[in-house]
Amino acid sequence: MTSLNEARRDLAARLETAGIADAAIEAKYLLAAATGLEGASLIAEGHREFTTDEADRLEAMAARRLAREPLAHILGNQPFWTLDLEVSPDVLIPRTDTETLVETALDLMPSASGIQRVLDVGTGSGAVLLAILKERPNAYGIGTDVSPAALTIAERNAVRNGLDGRSSFRQTSWVDGLRGGDFDLAVSNPPYIATAVIAGLEPEVRDHDPALALDGGEDGLDAYRVLLPELFRILKPGAPMAVEIGFDQAASVSALAGEAGFTGMAIRRDLGGNDRVVSALKPK
Ligand SMILES: C[S@@+](CC[C@H](N)C(=O)[O-])C[C@H]1O[C@@H](n2cnc3c(N)ncnc32)[C@H](O)[C@@H]1O
Incomplete structure (x- = not known):
């Protein structure tokens, strides 16, 4: 007989051998998905027998993860901020x-x-967008994306998190069709x-995140060149913007923001100490 605890330990060891970081945590999530148990129940029932159905389900998920499919794709969801996202x-x-x-x-x-x-x-x-709206009950938001398939997921996430009344989504390139100064x-x-750089990324990213979400062109800055002047156009005078950046892009993106007309550029680091966000203001 194999217990839930043994199945979890065995899976964690296989994931670790395959070079997957956080193997123990991932094994816990996969076991929870295979058994339908969570948190305290998983611990409380740790000594019970692992059923054949549960073992089959876990093995199917383990095979996908060992082939370096991201955990979030196997589980179908990902926590972000205080949200649960499909x-x-x-x-x-x-x-x-x-x-x-x-x-x-939120600071801005x-x-x-x-x-x-x-x-x-x-x-x-x-x-x-949904994380900002969750924290700011007076705010309304529009999310744009060029990918209709992505927008279908975004709409479902708005409903899933009770934010569909204050959000809408539009398929367009960057901000095409949106009114200026709004x-x-x-x-x-x-x-x-x-x-x-993309070819050298981890397989979970390189082979499973959409190329459209990653590829910034030859120097990684293509999107900012188009986007920053367009953000300037659609903002009200005096309004702020913030864009995420790669760890080595703060100087280039700040310069592009200045060329677009923004002032007061500021750089914020992530928890790992890397430059992660450039923010700025459209002058009044
Ligand atoms: C790095 S992902 C960010 C997704 C999400 N905002 C997040 O932070 O998790 C970049 C997104 O930009 C979208 N995108 C790429 N080119 C675009 C364009 N020309 N117009 C609008 N969106 C575009 C991609 O489809 C992708 O969803």
């Missing part, structure tokens, strides 16, 4: 680093203010990885 191969799996963009946006949009209109460009799963805050986490 994810699929159609959207970038939201990263913890991107919570730095949410923090910056104090909670005391009245109704505000927020724009999230390249919204993907809707992660950034937004109180604009955010974006655009594709910013240099094309040549």
Whole structure:
């Protein structure tokens, strides 16, 4: 007889041997999905027998993970900020680093203010927009993306998190079709990885995140060149913007923001100490 605890330990060892970081944590999530048990129940029932059905389910999921499919795709969801988000191969799996963009946006949009209109460009799963709206009950937001499949997931995530009444999603390239001078805050986490770097990324990213979400062109800055002047256009005078950046892009993106007309550029680091966000203001 194999117990749940033994199955979990065995899976953690296999994941670790395959070079997967956080093997023990991932084994716990996969066992929870295979058994339908969570947290305390998984511990309380740890000594009970692992059924054949559960073993079959776990093995199917383990095979996918050992082939380096991301855990979030196997589970179908990913926590981000205080949200639970549906994810699929159609959207970038939201990263913890991107919570730095949410923090910056919230600092730029104090909670005391009245109704505000927020724009999230390249919204993907809707992660950034929905996290901001969750924290700012007076805010309304639009998320744009060029991918219709991503927007379907973003719409479902708005419903799943009770934010569909204050969010809408639009398929367009960047901000095409949106009125100028209309937004109180604009955010974006655009594709910013240099094309040549993508081949060397971890298989979970290289083979499973959408190329559209990663590829920033030859120097990684293609999106900012188009986006920053467009963000300037759609913001109200005096309104702020914040964009996520790669760890080595702060100087280049700040310079592009200046060329677009922004002032007061500021750089924020993520929890790992890397430059992660450039913010700035459209002058009044
Ligand atoms: C790095 S992902 C960010 C997704 C999400 N905002 C997040 O932070 O998890 C970049 C997103 O930009 C979208 N994108 C790429 N090119 C675009 C374009 N021309 N117009 C609008 N969105 C675009 C991609 O489809 C993808 O969803």
